[in-house]
Amino acid sequence: MVTLYGIKNCDSVRKAVKFLKSNNIDYELVDFRERPVECDTIDRWLRHVPIDTLLNRRGTTYRTLGLRELGPDDGEKKAWLCKENMLIKRPVAETDDGRVVVGFNESNYKELFL
Incomplete structure (x- = not known):
């Protein structure tokens, strides 16, 4: 079983859902807008991926918040x-x-799921 976190109207999420469905892989979609992700889940992810991989620097939210200028650690x-x-x-x-x-x-x- 795969838990997929994202938002329903995101193109990348749609592509992932299409891949999982077409390969008959069971999944659950957790939509951030309906069920926000808690810090303990983010901590769990950060044990597997670097924070700069998890942080979306290309999105509107990043630009709107001015995080580039803030230069957070x-x-x-x-x-x-x-x-x-x-x-x-x-x-x-x-x-x-x-x-x-x-x-x-x-x-x-393909490498991860097939």
Whole structure:
């Protein structure tokens, strides 16, 4: 089983869902807007991926908050991710055995799930 974190209307999340469905992989989609991700979940992800992989620097939220100008350190980045889930790069796929992959890349998904 894969837990997919993101938002329903995100193109990358849609691609990940399409991949999982077409390969008959069971998944649950957790939409940030309906069920915000808590800090303990973010901590768990950060044991597997670097914070700069998890932080979406290309999104509107990052620009709107002016985080580039603030130059936050890793602790501040984590606090922002906990406070503002839209800063999380989407999707985050987590398997039952604890593997985590951030963003959608078909070759990474094939390697991880097939």
